[in-house]
Amino acid sequence: MFVGVGASRVRDLFEQAKANAPCIVFIDEIDAVGRQRGAGLGGGNDEREQTLNQLLTEMDGFEGNTGIIIIAATNRPDVLDSALMRPGRFDRQVVVDRPDYAGRLEILNVHSRGKTLSKDVDLEKIARRTPGFTGADLSNLLNEAAILAARRNLTEISMDEVNDAIDRVLAGPEKKDRVMSEKRKFLVAFHEAGHALVGALMPDYDPVQKVSIIPRGRAGGLTWFMPSEERMDSGLFSRSYLQNQMAVALGGRLAEEIIFGEEEVTTGASNDLQQVTRVARQMITRYGMSDRLGPVALGRQQGNIFLGRDIMSERDFSEETAAAIDEEVRRLVDEAYRRAKQVLVENRAILDKLAEMLVDKETVDSEELQDLLANSDVKMAAIA
Numbered sequence: 001m002f003v004g005v006g007a008s009r010v011r012d013l014f015e016q017a018k019a020n021a022p023c024i025v026f027i028d029e030i031d032a033v034g035r036q037r038g039a040g041l042g043g044g045n046d047e048r049e050q051t052l053n054q055l056l057t058e059m060d061g062f063e064g065n066t067g068i069i070i071i072a073a074t075n076r077p078d079v080l081d082s083a084l085m086r087p088g089r090f091d092r093q094v095v096v097d098r099p100d101y102a103g104r105l106e107i108l109n110v111h112s113r114g115k116t117l118s119k120d121v122d123l124e125k126i127a128r129r130t131p132g133f134t135g136a137d138l139s140n141l142l143n144e145a146a147i148l149a150a151r152r153n154l155t156e157i158s159m160d161e162v163n164d165a166i167d168r169v170l171a172g173p174e175k176k177d178r179v180m181s182e183k184r185k186f187l188v189a190f191h192e193a194g195h196a197l198v199g200a201l202m203p204d205y206d207p208v209q210k211v212s213i214i215p216r217g218r219a220g221g222l223t224w225f226m227p228s229e230e231r232m233d234s235g236l237f238s239r240s241y242l243q244n245q246m247a248v249a250l251g252g253r254l255a256e257e258i259i260f261g262e263e264e265v266t267t268g269a270s271n272d273l274q275q276v277t278r279v280a281r282q283m284i285t286r287y288g289m290s291d292r293l294g295p296v297a298l299g300r301q302q303g304n305i306f307l308g309r310d311i312m313s314e315r316d317f318s319e320e321t322a323a324a325i326d327e328e329v330r331r332l333v334d335e336a337y338r339r340a341k342q343v344l345v346e347n348r349a350i351l352d353k354l355a356e357m358l359v360d361k362e363t364v365d366s367e368e369l370q371d372l373l374a375n376s377d378v379k380m381a382a383i384a
Helices: 005-019 047-060 101-111 123-129 135-151 159-171 182-200 229-234 239-260 267-285 319-346 348-361 366-374
Strands: 023-028 068-073 208-212 222-225 300-303 311-314 363-365
Touching: 005 023, 005 047, 005 068, 101 123, 101 135, 123 159, 135 159, 159 222, 182 208, 182 222, 182 239, 182 267, 182 319, 182 348, 182 366, 208 348, 208 366, 239 267, 239 319, 239 348, 267 319, 319 348, 348 363, 348 366, 363 366
Parallel strands: 023 068
Antiparallel strands: 208 222, 208 363, 300 311
């Protein structure tokens, strides 16, 4: 609002630091003032840039700031100005990634202190169920479990409250006031049973954790999978895994087609179809997993100077290649569709049984699903 105020505050900060040296200066959310400077378009001498220039001068100017250690934190290191990262400034970078299983277990031990847990609460099991959770997510999880226990007039937090809290954190609160007709209930049950059955019978895919037709958030039902810790940590996904992922996403729509007919399919698979199309296109244009187009990356990615370097895609290929990409996307989706349909048709009796269990109980966990598969004549999916 007032020109030069940010730079003046930076000068005052370092004057106080020099007066109290040795000391540590900690700047949280450094990207608020350290965002990459513009290229001069639309004026490049704004207030934020003056603040950043003053910060750069104080950190590595003509005067030595001995005895002052500067630490900063951000979750957007990709948008920081390169001058901030030069030697003499923020020349050491420590990446605080999402915790692994051992880290989540230790964090749960910390946040469970002061909370009355029943004997059936297994923190190790909770840690395995929450890959990808941050420390804040785990703290929120136990707080939600405590709130649920209080609402249910319980004196202890049981595993039921923890499981409900995980579902609430992942998918939103349960909508108990929504009245579902029998027709809708059967449709959602078959849709989710389709996802679960295709996922359970795909080779080298994440195991099914739970299937539910209880509405949460904007979803009428949900199927949870237990992601592999190794895949989550490495971020490496094989071609077969991505092909399985597309088949699983199409399982819900296919179950609707098989049971109710093509004329009765609903809009409930819209997010599934978006996911399938996105994965197929990335396999071809980013990961080089197309036999026809070969191991090439198609479409340059560049940063936008006005939007904090948000990624934009620039076409660097011909119209013929664009048509070939569209054809390859369709081929991959059709192949996933064929594999998923084969699984559901060959295991139709299991699909019916799983849907009946969902209509009856509303939620089927992994143990119940495994029991159903163990006692049935199962035909596994073909390898892609």
